Amino acid sequence: MDRLKVLSLFSGCGGMDLGILGNFKYLNQNYHKLPTEIVYAIDNDPSAVEIYNANFQHNCLLGDIKTINEKELPNHDILMGGFPCQSFSIVAQNPPRLGIKDEKGQLFFEICRILKEKQPRFFIAENVKGILSANQKRAFPLIIQEFQKVGYNISYQVFNASDYGIPQKRERVFIIGFKHFEDCFKFQFPQPITTRNKIPLKLVLDEQIEDKYFFSQKAVDGMLKAKETMNKGRVQNIDEPCNTISAHLAKVSLNSTDPVLKEGQLYRRFTPRETARIQSFPDNFRLDVVSENRQYKAIGNAVPPVLMWHISQQIINLIVEEEKQKYSLECA
Numbered sequence: 365m366d367r368l369k370v371l372s373l374f375s376g377c378g379g380m381d382l383g384i385l386g387n388f389k390y391l392n393q394n395y396h397k398l399p400t401e402i403v404y405a406i407d408n409d410p411s412a413v414e415i416y417n418a419n420f421q422h423n424c425l426l427g428d429i430k431t432i433n434e435k436e437l438p439n440h441d442i443l444m445g446g447f448p449c450q451s452f453s454i455v456a457q458n459p460p461r462l463g464i465k466d467e468k469g470q471l472f473f474e475i476c477r478i479l480k481e482k483q484p485r486f487f488i489a490e491n492v493k494g495i496l497s498a499n500q501k502r503a504f505p506l507i508i509q510e511f512q513k514v515g516y517n518i519s520y521q522v523f524n525a526s527d528y529g530i531p532q533k534r535e536r537v538f539i540i541g542f543k544h545f546e547d548c549f550k551f552q553f554p555q556p557i558t559t560r561n562k563i564p565l566k567l568v569l570d571e572q573i574e575d576k577y578f579f580s581q582k583a584v585d586g587m588l589k590a591k592e593t594m595n596k597g598r599v600q601n602i603d604e605p606c607n608t609i610s611a612h613l614a615k616v617s618l619n620s621t622d623p624v625l626k627e628g629q630l631y632r633r634f635t636p637r638e639t640a641r642i643q644s645f646p647d648n649f650r651l652d653v654v655s656e657n658r659q660y661k662a663i664g665n666a667v668p669p670v671l672m673w674h675i676s677q678q679i680i681n682l683i684v685e686e687e688k689q690k691y692s693l694e695c696a
């Protein structure tokens with residue numbers, strides 16, 4: 365089978381990209397190479413692009429998607445993009461959720477602009493679960509309508525990463541667009557794998573942790589005093605998957621709602637490497653090309669590669685089945 369050409373928008377540090385390419389190992393499992401190649405990738409965050417380019421053989425361009433001339437883009441079979449989600453997220457309530465009225469919330473129109481011109485066979489878009497309820501539930505149907513207007517049949521589903529061998533309860537919506545109705549009809553989202561036997565957080569934690577990751581006694585005392593009345597100190601149960609890792613981890617404090625760890629009487633943040641593991645990046649995925657703050661941000665924004673691999677595999681299966689049928693007809 366010919367390799368499927370993929371166009372990657374809002375590529376970040378490449379979580380989706382690693383997932384759709386495959387050929388990586390995570391928690392002793394091999395996620396085999398998929399018959400795909402990335403023909404174009406772009407993001408406007410210099411640090412994310414630096415991490416991306418340290419990990420892939422092809423290059424991600426640093427640039428603003430709004431400046432791309434869609435006619436100059438290479439032809440491709442799959443367009444993918446986790447469009448920016450801040451304005452849809454229920455976590456980001458300050459400032460309040462603006463949804464599609466916000467400039468960032470409108471970046472999906474850029475995806476539509478490119479789909480309209482290039483008409484790839486599939487697209488995969490990812491966003492936070494909050495997109496389903498944004499703008500009093502009006503934003504999501506509008507987004508779907510826009511995708512339909514440019515010629516696509518749509519299927520979507522909310523996924524919990526912890527159902528797919530990932531130690532994180534991250535919930536995200538995946539919207540898959542199909543140029544051909546038969547593809548949409550035949551497509552099946554991947555079945556959960558670890559619904560009953562979830563991967564616990566402790567499997568991805570390190571034992572030797574540098575002092576700088578521990579909170580000071582002053583911060584701990586302050587948090588303990590305030591804890592009765594406020595929802596603070598999100599200590600994780602290491603026997604369960606972790607709460608969602610976000611880009612905000614760069615600024616984690618004991619007063620924020622981000623997940624932290626308690627070891628004896630000590631509290632600490634995750635290391636960037638642990639964060640990457642919680643997101644299902646393999647240990648050979650390089651992070652050390654930018655500052656730790658930038659690493660947290662890029663990793664927190666990423667799509668878990670393992671989840672993306674499972675979803676991509678289902679699209680590949682459609683093509684494999686199609687080729688099998690063609691072959692059996694030719695041989696009959």
Ligand SMILES: C[S@@+](CC[C@H](N)C(=O)[O-])C[C@H]1O[C@@H](n2cnc3c(N)ncnc32)[C@H](O)[C@@H]1O
Pocket residue numbers: 374375376377378379380381406407408409412427428429430445446447448449471665666667668
């Ligand atoms: C949710 S993150 C994508 C994460 C990525 N899919 C991954 O799996 O690692 C959204 C990305 O959109 C990028 N972005 C935001 N506005 C952009 C623009 N106007 N042009 C290009 N990229 C943009 C951000 O820098 C960020 O990396």
